[in-house]
Amino acid sequence: MVAEPRRVSFRDGRLASRKAEEAALRRYQAAAWLESVIGHFGLSRCPSEQEFVAALKNGIVLCKAINKIQPGAVLKVVANAPCDSQPSAAFQCFENIRNFLVAVQELKLPRFEASDIEKDNIDAGSVGKIVDCVISMKSYHDWKQRGGSNGPPKHLKSPLAARSASHVQSEYVCSESSSTQKRLDLIETDSERQTKQNMGPNVEEAMERLQKVILNCMISCKENLDNDSLKKDPLNLVGTILSRQLEKEQLEPLLQLFSPEGATIKNGSNLPIESSNPQVENRRRLLQAQETKLLELKTMFQEVKVDFRSLKTQFQDDIIKLGDNIQGISKAALGYNQAVKENRNLYNMLQELRGNIRVFCRIRPLINSESVSSIEHIGNDGSIMVCDPLKSQTTRKIFQFNKIFGPTTTQGEVYKETQSLIRSVMDGYNVCIFAYGQTGSGKTHTMCGPSGGLSSQELGISYMALNDLFSISTSRVDVKYDIHVQMVEIYNEQVRDLLNIRTCSSNGLLSLPDAKMCPVQSPSDVINLMLLGEKHRASSPTAMNHRSSRSHSILTVHVNGKDMSGNVTRSSLHLVDLAGSERVDRSEATGDRLKEAQHINKSLSCLGDVITALAQKNSHIPYRNSKLTQLLQSSLGGNAKTLMFAHISPEADSYLESLSTLKFAQRASSVELGTAHANKESNEIRELKEQVNTLKNALATKEQEKSSLKLKENTVMRAKQVPERTPPRPRRLSLENPGIGKGGIPDRKGSKSPLSAIKFNRDHVTIHDSIDGLKINTMHQESVMQMPAGFSEDPVRDETEKIITTVDTIPLCGLPTAADAYISSKQSGLDTLLRTPCRSRNLNLEVSQTDEPFSAAKSEKMTMSNATKKGSHLRKSIQSSIGKLIHGSERRNVQHSGQATPAKMNSLTNCDGPSPITADLRLRRRQSLTGLPPPPTMSRRSSLGGKSDISAKNSPISACAAREYKLLPFSWVPTIKEAPKHHPQ
Ligand SMILES: Nc1ncnc2c1ncn2[C@@H]1O[C@H](COP(=O)(O)OP(=O)(O)OP(=O)(O)O)[C@@H](O)[C@H]1O
Incomplete structure (x- = not known):
């Protein structure tokens, strides 16, 4: 529909300026009243339309004002809600306005639409409605203050409408505008009043609203406002105006109300307009506004949704990144913890080692x-x-x-x-x-x-x-x-x-x-x-x-x-x-x-x-x-x-x-x-200890027997009283003197004998293996907090510990096993056995006679194996040695030495019979003892008597001495090698 060009006349200009003045006056009035009711709220005394609307836009002032005149009219006022672009704030403003409008409606005061105050481009009509509403609140307030007398307050409408209600005195209405008002009063004709009466209270309200609409329409359609047309056919005039307005605002229901018979009024396009209840209409409008709002919100929601999606994606990315970081950190933490744990373990281990x-x-x-x-x-x-x-x-x-x-x-x-x-x-x-x-x-x-x-x-x-x-x-x-x-x-x-x-x-x-x-x-x-x-x-x-x-x-x-x-x-x-x-x-x-x-x-x-x-x-x-x-x-x-x-x-x-x-x-x-x-304590050590113990006992017995024999001998000798004394028997000397002092302790001073060489040897060996084992026992003994001797230890062990303690103090080097053997045997009587031909213990000592450097490990190994294999043999040989020491003659010894045990056969071939080496050694030994050169031939008897050395080669002592030489430090070895030279053969 093409809008008709508007005719602008002088009269129109005047009217417009008038209306503007009126409107401004009412606006000031409304602003002044609002300020008087709720106090200064930042609005100037003479606000422009924009300023006025802006000040009321959030609804707070209006709600406060209505609460003043009717306490509790608006229960919830959303304060400090600037109506900015934030959806939540806009919604809060809308809430205030809506609540206000509901309250206004309840007071039956003229109201405006929420959209009127929310419009970005305000128009005079909307502002006028808001001003009307405020002014009506003022009237209501005044009425209430007067005690509610003189009937319900008349609400002042827009300047023109106010004039039409000429019965109501208004102090703000200028006298200059009286003629205009008179003209406008024509709107309310007698017939209209009649209609109003017929329509009842709802219709009355609808009428009021209609008036308002018409007024607005009239303002925008000024050409129709001449007296004649109003007087001639006001209904027709209004119909025309409304039909135009309808095009704009679709106010069919109101128009229908306006019809006295409730009949259908054709709009400009001759379409029937259905009648409607004003309340429903209001609701519909409210709904519409809300729908609009909802649409806006929907759009906003869509935008937010999109934003949210992008944020979600971003967030997910961030989470993934964060997860990676956390994983890295947790790995590092795990590694750190492990390192700390290892560190602590190592520290504890170190502490344990220390x-x-x-x-x-x-x-x-x-x-x-x-x-x-x-x-x-x-x-x-x-x-x-x-x-x-x-x-x-x-x-x-x-x-x-x-x-x-x-x-x-x-x-x-x-x-x-x-x-x-x-x-x-x-x-x-x-x-x-x-x-x-x-x-x-x-x-x-x-x-x-x-x-x-x-x-x-x-x-x-x-x-x-x-x-x-x-x-x-x-x-x-x-x-x-x-x-x-x-x-x-x-x-x-x-x-x-x-x-x-x-x-x-x-x-x-x-x-x-x-x-x-x-x-x-x-x-x-x-x-x-x-x-x-x-x-x-x-x-x-x-x-x-x-x-x-x-x-x-x-x-x-x-x-x-x-x-x-x-x-x-x-x-x-x-x-x-x-x-x-x-x-x-x-x-x-x-x-x-x-x-x-x-x-x-x-x-x-x-x-x-x-x-x-x-x-x-x-x-x-x-x-x-x-x-x-x-x-x-x-x-x-x-x-x-x-x-x-x-x-x-x-x-x-x-x-x-x-x-x-x-x-x-x-x-x-x-x-x-x-x-x-x-x-x-290993079994071997224990066995050795037992052996030591046995030998000790055997030695003690032997000593006893020896002393008793001596005693017998002396008695016999004394009894015989032979004038020619039998020359002393070197055999006895050889048994009693070398190496063994009183109580079985070797005489260290007799260093001329091969045993002294062993002593020398001992001085140059290191404590090893079994000695260590014994030493451990000593330490154990110390750490047992000195508990009752009777319970904890046996005498043998104590004895052994003493031995080791003594030996410990001697600096020793080389030939550990030899030293071990010597030390053990020396203290327990084994030194005697060293001179006997049947001592398997010496087997390991054979190792030292070679020209090759002595291998401690080899020797050790041999010692261990020998000790294990020959354990029982050793015991036998020890026993037989003791027997020999006690009873044996050289001859028997020689014979015995000839009957070599398998072990002996294996290892002691040099000791078993007269060999060049043994002969030589015997000679050497005798030489070392007597200081005389060896005679070419010597009888065994003379050997025993110290005159001849014939049988020396067969002497078990010599045989043993030969073995002992082999035990001696390396300096002895060349002598052994030279032996054949001096052999009588
Ligand atoms: N780990 C614990 N949990 C619960 N109760 C505890 C613990 N340690 C000690 N108590 C309580 O604390 C009290 C004192 O403990 P306790 O007699 O063992 O101390 P004490 O060091 O032996 O003292 P004192 O040197 O005087 O003998 C007791 O009642 C005991 O039950």
Whole structure:
């Protein structure tokens, strides 16, 4: 439809300016009223249309105003909602306006449409409606203030409409506009009034609305506003106007209302317009507005959706990247953790190799859960951070140990970490575990469990350790274990047996000879013994602990194992529950308790001194300052594996004690004990020991017999009283003098004999193999905390250890096995045997006679194999040698030497008969003894009588001497090679 060009006349111009004036006047009026009601809201006194609309756009002012005149009209005013481009803000504004309009409607005041105030390009009509609404609110307000008298307020419409309602006095209406108003009043004709009456209240409202619409239409269609047309056919005029307007606004329902018969009024396009209820219409409009809004929102939503999608993609990309990064970081963290773990393992290994005292720290739970803890952090790597929470300015201190157990750690978890150490007892290691810490910090809890608590969860380390030892002993079917238990306490510097109540007498070494050694067969035996021991242990209540141990208790478990092949292990496990250090002011100890506390503190201070001295590697370690340090000496300075549990009370008021414990523990962890050795004894060593023992006994018997023989001989001689004395028998000399002094100890001064050469040889060999084994035994002996001699060791072993200790001091080099053999034999009487022809022990010594450099390993190997193969043969030969020594004559010896055993046949061919070498050696020996050149021929008799050496070649002593020469250092060997030259043949 093409719009008709508008005719602009002078009158139109005047009217427009008038209308503008009117509108402005009303706007000012509305603004002034709003300001008077809600206060200044940023609008000038004479606002432009734009300013006016902008100030009311968010609906806050309007809502506030209507709430003033009708409190609670708008329940929810969305404050501070600038109607910017934000959808949420726009929606809030819309909410305000909508609520306002609903309230206005409820008050039956003229209203405008939400779209009127939201329009970006405002028009006069819309602003006019808003102004009308405000002015009507003002009227309503005035009416209410007047007490609601004189009927319901008349609402002033737009300037023109206001004039038409001429009955209503308006102070703001200028007198100049009266003529115009009069003209406009024609709108409300008599017939109209009649219609209004017929229509009822709804229709009245619809009429009002229609008036408004018409007015707007008239404003925009000014050409029709001449008196004649209005007077002639106002209905027709209005119809025309409306039909035009309808094109624009589609106000069919209103037009239908306007029709007096309710008949259909044709619009410009002659289409029927359906009648409608104004409320429905309002709703429809509202709906439309909302739909529009919804569409906008939909569009916005679509945009947001797109944005969201892109954000989602971006987010997913970021997540993937983040995942990759996290994976990288977690890999690095894993690697780091592994490195830390390896580091710790290596550190622990290093400590183990060095033999450091291992230190575990255990923190007991707070007794009063409301107290403040001084433990700030417990690290997985064995670090602990403490601070004094009672001081505002406190420095944090960090300590590092092998392991930290927090307050929630169970007994089982603690034992798990200790298990490997305890298990090594079964492999022959000495182990010492001691619990240290202030009174009440949980030492007894760790070692023995809580008082009376013997459930599997609560058992202390001691019980669990013994259980474990028993389970290992039953699982190892090839080893037979004997387990014995001792339990003592140090109470006021006295050592007391807890399993057999009496005070142990202590010698200078503070051994426990009197402590009862109880064999145990099962864990229940142990539990019974421990309960007995704990019952006897001194404990009393103090202010710090209701069951304070007043003594140091030491539970020692001795484990002796023997396997099928006869290998033996001996080890011991010391489980020490120290008494706690205490500040007597805090423990409130008096009388006996005070005395106990003094002794406890003194002995712990001595322990501290020992630890410090060990840590500083001092030459003097003050073990003897207290009974405790004396008892722990082997564990602190020996070859044992030692573990210390440092116990901490986490309470803030125990901070100083905790700090002192941590410092002590740190010092202890730096103590290097040296590598621990297993106390293993092989079967071979044991056999050798047995042999030594047998030989010792044989020697003793022989000595006895020899002295009795001598006695007999003297008696016979004395009885015969022969005037011509028989010349002394060199044979006797040869038996008695060389090498053997009184009591079987070789005469070292007789160095002219080949044995002296062996002595020389011995001086140049190194202790090896079996000597080492014996030495280990010595160390073991030292580390067994000097337990009762009767129980732990046999005399032979003691003897052997003495021997080794003596030998140890002699600088030796080369020929280790020879030295070993010599040393063992010399002390046990074997030196005599060395001169006998049937000593398989010498087999290995043959090796040294070759020109090739001596191979220690070869020799060792030979020694081992010989020792194994010829074990029984050795024993036989020793026995026969002893027989010979006691009874044998040279002749028999010669004969005997001729009857070589298979072993001898193999290896001692040179010794078995007269050979050039043996003859030569004999000659040499005789020469060395007599200093005379050897005669060309000598009878055997003369040899014995010292006159002739004929039979010397057949002498077993010579034969043996020949072997002994072969044992001598390399300087002897060339002489042997030269022997054939001097051979009488
Ligand atoms: N890890 C723990 N979990 C639960 N309770 C504990 C723990 N450690 C110690 N306790 C409790 O704390 C109290 C004191 O412990 P305990 O008697 O073992 O200390 P102590 O160091 O041996 O003291 P004292 O040196 O005076 O003998 C006990 O009641 C014990 O049950």
